[in-house]
Amino acid sequence: MYYKIVLVVLIASLIASCNNNNKHDGHNHEVESHEEHEHEEHEEIKFQYTSYSSDFELFAEADAFIVGETANVLSHFTELPDFTALEQGKITLILSINGAETKQTLNKPTRKGIYSFNIEPQTKGKGKITFEIVNDKGMFEVTVPEVSVYSNHEDAHKASENIVISQTNTTVFTKEQSWKIDFATEVPNREAFGQVIKTVAKIEPARGEESIIAAKTSGIVLFSDNNLVEGKKVINGQELFSISSKELADNNLSVRLEEAKSNYETSKANFERKSELAEDKIVSEQELFNAKNEYNSAKANYDNLVNNFNTNGQQIKSNLNGYIKQIHIANGQFVKAGQALVSVAQNKNLLLTAQVQQKYLDILPKIVSANIKTLHNNKTYTFKELNGKVLPHGESTTSNSYMIPVHLQIENKAGFVPGTLTEVFLKTVTSSNALTVPNNSLLEEQGIYYVFVQANPELFEKREVRIGGTDGLRTEITKGITEHDRIVTRGAMQVKLAQATGALDPHSGHVH
Numbered sequence: 001m002y003y004k005i006v007l008v009v010l011i012a013s014l015i016a017s018c019n020n021n022n023k024h025d026g027h028n029h030e031v032e033s034h035e036e037h038e039h040e041e042h043e044e045i046k047f048q049y050t051s052y053s054s055d056f057e058l059f060a061e062a063d064a065f066i067v068g069e070t071a072n073v074l075s076h077f078t079e080l081p082d083f084t085a086l087e088q089g090k091i092t093l094i095l096s097i098n099g100a101e102t103k104q105t106l107n108k109p110t111r112k113g114i115y116s117f118n119i120e121p122q123t124k125g126k127g128k129i130t131f132e133i134v135n136d137k138g139m140f141e142v143t144v145p146e147v148s149v150y151s152n153h154e155d156a157h158k159a160s161e162n163i164v165i166s167q168t169n170t171t172v173f174t175k176e177q178s179w180k181i182d183f184a185t186e187v188p189n190r191e192a193f194g195q196v197i198k199t200v201a202k203i204e205p206a207r208g209e210e211s212i213i214a215a216k217t218s219g220i221v222l223f224s225d226n227n228l229v230e231g232k233k234v235i236n237g238q239e240l241f242s243i244s245s246k247e248l249a250d251n252n253l254s255v256r257l258e259e260a261k262s263n264y265e266t267s268k269a270n271f272e273r274k275s276e277l278a279e280d281k282i283v284s285e286q287e288l289f290n291a292k293n294e295y296n297s298a299k300a301n302y303d304n305l306v307n308n309f310n311t312n313g314q315q316i317k318s319n320l321n322g323y324i325k326q327i328h329i330a331n332g333q334f335v336k337a338g339q340a341l342v343s344v345a346q347n348k349n350l351l352l353t354a355q356v357q358q359k360y361l362d363i364l365p366k367i368v369s370a371n372i373k374t375l376h377n378n379k380t381y382t383f384k385e386l387n388g389k390v391l392p393h394g395e396s397t398t399s400n401s402y403m404i405p406v407h408l409q410i411e412n413k414a415g416f417v418p419g420t421l422t423e424v425f426l427k428t429v430t431s432s433n434a435l436t437v438p439n440n441s442l443l444e445e446q447g448i449y450y451v452f453v454q455a456n457p458e459l460f461e462k463r464e465v466r467i468g469g470t471d472g473l474r475t476e477i478t479k480g481i482t483e484h485d486r487i488v489t490r491g492a493m494q495v496k497l498a499q500a501t502g503a504l505d506p507h508s509g510h511v512h
Helices: 002-044 153-161 253-279 285-307 358-366 492-500
Strands: 046-052 056-063 071-079 090-097 100-106 114-119 125-135 138-149 170-172 184-186 189-192 196-205 210-214 219-223 239-244 313-317 322-327 340-345 349-356 367-373 380-382 404-411 421-428 433-438 443-445 448-456 459-470 474-479 487-490
Touching: 046 138, 056 125, 056 138, 071 090, 071 125, 090 114, 090 138, 100 114, 170 492, 196 459, 239 340, 253 285, 349 358, 349 421, 358 367, 358 404, 367 404, 433 487, 443 492, 448 492, 459 492, 487 492
Parallel strands: none
Antiparallel strands: 046 056, 056 071, 071 114, 090 100, 090 125, 125 138, 170 459, 184 487, 189 433, 196 349, 196 421, 210 340, 219 239, 239 313, 322 340, 349 404, 367 380, 367 421, 433 474, 443 448, 448 459, 448 487, 459 474
């Protein structure tokens, strides 16, 4: 009987013990599971901050700021306007909440462009973050004007749920990716944008910058240089040709030179003799005056022949610094006095003659500027870059064309070639404003245009837009974006390719 009672007690004790242990173990598992789940939620809470100064773009991903807990602030610094990674410099993060400051200074980046801060807020409330940057270029500041420090994770989690970032048609393109390419973003411009006339223009040397050199006497043309070809650079005073008349019976320069020398010496002696006689009042002042005129005339004729004559004949020299535009004669050809020999042009200033349709006649007086696009490198230049000016336009058409000529003058800073054609966008004055974007920001698919709008510096939304006119550099946007949207202006094609490869981890390549 005793053994049976002991056995029952032992069994009851074991059952109770097991029940207690199970109950205790179950409670611990629930707590641990809740804590782990809560911990996982805390890890997922991230706040993103974007700020721009005139010198830097900041994009930071931060843990929730909780009083008394350390939060990591992974900060990406991009130098503007080149949108390249900040490679060196000392940066101090200052978290200011209700007058209380928490600071940390890093002397160099964790990786190129990336600084990883760890701060522990001591006061809850709203405030700001200031980044003080010191490098070899100077001292700079970037400010995030609105940040919050929470008293617990629950408040932080609720706040994070209120932050909505569009995921519609978006593409992840990390800062590490954008730093490796020619990349830039900007907000659209709200600017005066009048009607634009797109046409072509012929390029010619500007008036006064081209000279046609003619023969001063008849004779046989001899080239001074066998390498004298069109396009050759020449300087003022450089000898180009000589004209010889040795074999000619008429207008022989050698004979003319001898005659000029004889007339010069005779008139000189006559003038000197009459000058002496005039002192003794033997000749009148009128006779002396006539003798002086004869002397000056003979001297000028003789000096002209001597200065432009050598053993080969009369010298023909360039009267400009420039290049040979056109040679009108051949070596050994007989020419007459006054006949065109060569055209020498300078390439500094150019005249552009654009042909415009008659339907634009009423707005021609409103043309105030132009953009010019080169055909050899497909680059567009503004009037300001080329120091351009609009000249009076034609009031009538020519016999060869029904188009109206519009004249522009520019400095040749872009390698324009006289005699060729170029594309021009004639811009008119207007009182209305339009929203415009750089042409490089526009992408086109089957006649539909779109841009990539920045949700944050690593997330971009593909958005369809409607376009208006273009001036060769910028295009008017009539629908699809606002002046507050920041869009990709360089590197849009690479963002498109990233979209084609599928979604990426937004934290790929980051150092946490």
